[in-house]
Amino acid sequence: MAAGYLDILRARHAARLLAGTLVGRLPNGTAHIAIVLFTRAEGGSYTLAGALAAAYGLATAVGQPLLGRAVDLYGQPRVQFPAAVVSALGMAALALAGLGSLPVAYAAVVVAGVSTPPLEGGLRALWPTVLGREDRVHRAYAMDAVAQEIMFTVGPLLVTVLVALWSPAAALLVINAIGVLGALSVVLSEPSRTWCSAPREAHWLGALRSPGLLALLGAFFFVGLALGSITVAGVAYADDHGQESVYGWLMAALGLGALAGGAAYGAREWAGAPERRLRVIVALLALGYLPLMLTPGVPAMTALAALAGVFLAPAIACSFIVVDRHAPRGTVTEAFSWLVTTFGVGAAAGTAVAGPAVEIGGTAWSFAVAGAGGVAALLVLLATGRVLAVPGRTPAVVAGSENDRNGAAEPGFSSGHKA
Numbered sequence: 098m099a100a101g102y103l104d105i106l107r108a109r110h111a112a113r114l115l116a117g118t119l120v121g122r123l124p125n126g127t128a129h130i131a132i133v134l135f136t137r138a139e140g141g142s143y144t145l146a147g148a149l150a151a152a153y154g155l156a157t158a159v160g161q162p163l164l165g166r167a168v169d170l171y172g173q174p175r176v177q178f179p180a181a182v183v184s185a186l187g188m189a190a191l192a193l194a195g196l197g198s199l200p201v202a203y204a205a206v207v208v209a210g211v212s213t214p215p216l217e218g219g220l221r222a223l224w225p226t227v228l229g230r231e232d233r234v235h236r237a238y239a240m241d242a243v244a245q246e247i248m249f250t251v252g253p254l255l256v257t258v259l260v261a262l263w264s265p266a267a268a269l270l271v272i273n274a275i276g277v278l279g280a281l282s283v284v285l286s287e288p289s290r291t292w293c294s295a296p297r298e299a300h301w302l303g304a305l306r307s308p309g310l311l312a313l314l315g316a317f318f319f320v321g322l323a324l325g326s327i328t329v330a331g332v333a334y335a336d337d338h339g340q341e342s343v344y345g346w347l348m349a350a351l352g353l354g355a356l357a358g359g360a361a362y363g364a365r366e367w368a369g370a371p372e373r374r375l376r377v378i379v380a381l382l383a384l385g386y387l388p389l390m391l392t393p394g395v396p397a398m399t400a401l402a403a404l405a406g407v408f409l410a411p412a413i414a415c416s417f418i419v420v421d422r423h424a425p426r427g428t429v430t431e432a433f434s435w436l437v438t439t440f441g442v443g444a445a446a447g448t449a450v451a452g453p454a455v456e457i458g459g460t461a462w463s464f465a466v467a468g469a470g471g472v473a474a475l476l477v478l479l480a481t482g483r484v485l486a487v488p489g490r491t492p493a494v495v496a497g498s499e500n501d502r503n504g505a506a507e508p509g510f511s512s513g514h515k516a
Contacts, residue, residue: 102363105237110227110288115241117286118220119248120279121181124188124272125213127252128153131272132191132206134256135265139196149206154445156210158438162304165215165434168222169427172293174284177214181280184212185273192266209273214280218433221417223288232366239363239414246355246410304432309372309423312481314439316379316474317416321443322450323386323470324409327351329451330463331402334392337460343395347402354406362411371418372485376478378415382408383471389464405467419485443470 106112129150136146167176187209194201224237259268283289304310328348335344367374385405392398416436424432447470451463458465478485 102236102240102360105228105233105240108228108233110286111237113286114220114223114227114283114288115244117279117282118216119244121177121214121216121276121283122248123252123255123279124184124209124276125157126248127256127272128157128188128209130253131188131256131265131269134260135192135269136196138260138265141196145196145199149202151445152203153206153210154441156207157213158442158445160211160213161215161218161434161438162431164212165218165431166304166428168215168219168430173219173289177216177219177289178277178280178284180212180214181277184209184214185277187212188269188273192269195266215430215434215437216280216283217437218430219283219289221421221433222429223292225421226292227288235366235418236363238417239359239410241417242410242414243356243359243363245413246352246359250349250352304424304428304435307423307425307432308481308484309487310420310432310435312477312484313416313419313423314435315481316477317436318439318443318446319470319474319477320379320382320409320412321440321470322447323382323443323467323474325444325447326451326454326463326466326470327386327389327405327447328444329448329455330389330460330467333455333460333463334398337392338395340395346395346399350399350402351406351409354403355410357403358407359410359414362414370486371415371422372478372482375412375415375419376475376482378408378412379471379475379478382412383468383475386464386471387468390461390468392461392464423485 106115132150132153133146136142136149141149164176164180187205187207191202191205191209194205196202220241221238224234224241228234228237256268256272259271263271331344331347334347335342382405385408388401389398389405391401393401417433420432420436421429447466451466454462454466
């Protein structure tokens with residue numbers, strides 16, 4: 098298993114691009130907790146903290162596909178680094194101005210959110226260029242999904258350490274300065290500087306004119322909803338058991354399950370169409386969420402949380418391949434950015450729905466939202482099976498080439514991604 102990932106990391110530029118992207122995405126991955134801690138330190142209410150965090154999240158959802166389209170049109174360095182600087186300046190304005198003027202605070206988080214660079218989509222657009230062979234790109238997508246879990250675990254920890262050592266304002270400044278350095282490392286690399294998107298058809302819908310991509314986005318809205326609801330349900334469960342630490346255990350178990358599942362998924366090669374495989378993985382994901390409604394004792398619940406996380410990273414990794422197959426020519430970064438946006442909007446919807454569910458029916462009902470989200474994602478994939486069965490672009494891998502392992506496995510990586 099480890100040998101396959103080491104093979105990816107030994108490829109020229111791969112380790113730098115992965116590390117730079119993760120570091121560059123640190124401000125986005127920690128923004129919500131950093132904003133909440135800063136707002137509370139400034140004397141603001143939880144309601145205000147949540148509103149500012151929501152404004153940031155919505156602004157990010159708007160900005161990602163727009164900036165992704167700009168990357169496809171103008172290249173990575175001309176978009177990614179300036180966006181990272183503007184986003185950092187927005188957070189710096191919040192940290193320095195404080196909450197004395199709420200319009201300024203809201204404007205600062207909106208600027209920071211809408212300017213968040215689409216590094217995630219940019220990295221996935223670069224993998225075919227950097228790694229060449231299709232099986233290595235497949236494994237890199239899985240490694241990318243695993244690395245995200247690590248980032249979302251380590252990032253909040255880093256914020257809390259910076260808050261303890263200095264202050265929430267200092268944490269905002271330091272995290273965003275680090276993010277700018279990460280983006281700079283990416284755009285100065287040779288693959289980022291020389292990459293250019295394939296020629297694209299002028300169309301106002303851009304990547305969204307692909308029916309297959311729309312089907313995938315619809316499904317992953319519900320996957321995001323399931324995951325977002327679990328964050329609220331986990332808090333309610335911890336409150337029921339009178340221990341705040343229980344929430345940390347549940348989230349750690351969820352992340353550990355995702356790490357294990359993603360690592361195992363990427364360690365082998367998969368034959369057959371990824372769209373069919375995605376339906377199986379999402380079915381297993383939904384099956385893993387449903388037992389959480391039982392809300393047993395803490396040890397059993399922690400084990401169920403780990404089980405629920407196992408198929409999350411494989412689902413995300415497989416979705417990357419499906420995006421690549423269905424994104425219209427010349428829209429790959431935008432298409433990946435739409436996946437990020439849809440997943441994030443779904444997660445926000447999940448947190449919004451799970452709160453009332455707790456009030457109405459208790460903790461079990463809030464976990465039921467997660468199960469319902471997983472089932473809804475599966476139903477979308479089943480209902481759109483015919484649309485997803487037709488890739489949006491002509492596969493670059495031809496039978497008999499060195500990338501064609503068995504004539505069926507994972508076709509569709511576009512040579513148009515290369516400079």
